[in-house]
Amino acid sequence: MSPTALVCAYSSLGTVALQCVLDAGISVEALFTYEPSPEDYWFTPPEVVARANGIPVFKLDHFNSEENFRRCQQFQPDLLFSFYFREMIQGRFLLLPKLGAYNLHGSLLPRYRGRAPINWAIARGESETGLSLHCMTEKPDDGDIVAQTKISIDWNDTPLSLTEKMTFAAPNLLGQVLPHIAGGNPSRQRQSDLGPSSYFGRRRPEDSELHFDMTAQQAFNEIRAVAEPWPTAFLKRTTQTLYFAWAMPSDHPCPIGHYRIKDQQCHLGFKDGALVLHRLRLDQQKASDDPQKHAQWLKVLGIPSA
Secondary structure, rough: OOOEEEEEEOOHHHHHHHHHHHHHHEEEEEEEOOOOOOOOOOOOHHHHHHHHOOOOOOOOOOOOHHHHHHHHHHHHHOEEEEOOOOOOOOOHHHHHOOOEEEEEOOOOOOOOEEOOHHHHHOOOOOOOOEEEEEEOOOOOOOEEEEEEEEEEEOOOOOOOHHHHHHHHHHHHHHHHHHHHHHHHOOOEEHHHHHOOOOEEEEOOHHHEOOOOOHHHHHHHHHHHHHOOOOEEEEEEEEOEEEEEEEEEEEEOOOOOOOEEEEOEEEEEEEEEEEEEEEEEEEOOOOEEEEHHHHHHHHHHHOOOOO
16 A cells, blocks of 8 residues: 655645655655746746645645644555645644654755755855755754755856746656655665755844945856846945846956946946846836836936946
């Protein structure tokens, strides 16, 4: 008889991981997920896979509620999976499955534990990250690793492109380990054996603000880290905000804190170099690719021309 599981999932990785669980012959008794927001248009939500397979779908305001705990008890699951679920699942839920509870995390644990690991890794200029499936404990991203794979971060990767890489890598990673999990005998490695850990919290809006004392590479990394469909990096002056949908490092010099039109492109100077601006938006105005419009908006913010 195949083992049963409860799956908590969201994001494109949650959709792919849910399908992997089904492909491994594990019977999913219920999916706990969220109602997609307009910003999540770019992926197919996990509930599409669940409904296509006749799996009950629950969208709860509070997964850890007493009512939901009683519901999960009644399922008597063999396994519990968390695939890019937004809530920290309480310890009492982790004791329910006979064969264990497992979480898929978008980093090479024990590095980048916590929230938004993809965004933080890009913002900090990392050249490599990964996917880790680990045993769940009451501490975030803390349990033994049962499967892990490395994923390169290219110089121009964004959260969207890096998530796509992870979505492509997930079936192979999960396909190898899920049969062992279903059999109750996955190999385990302590995170403490893999090197020092790091933890990052939820990204705040101010984490994406650009400052001219940044190097050009730091500013570019910050722009990449929250590129569309994320909210995008920004420059703020008094009551107006300029949003950077995309920009790239420039070979043309530009003084720090100034802009310059060169070769029909608008360049913006940072601590040690410049960025060439590709797509900006001032406040709620329509985004523009026009360098003259970019220069006009920078002038509105009080940034001088070089």
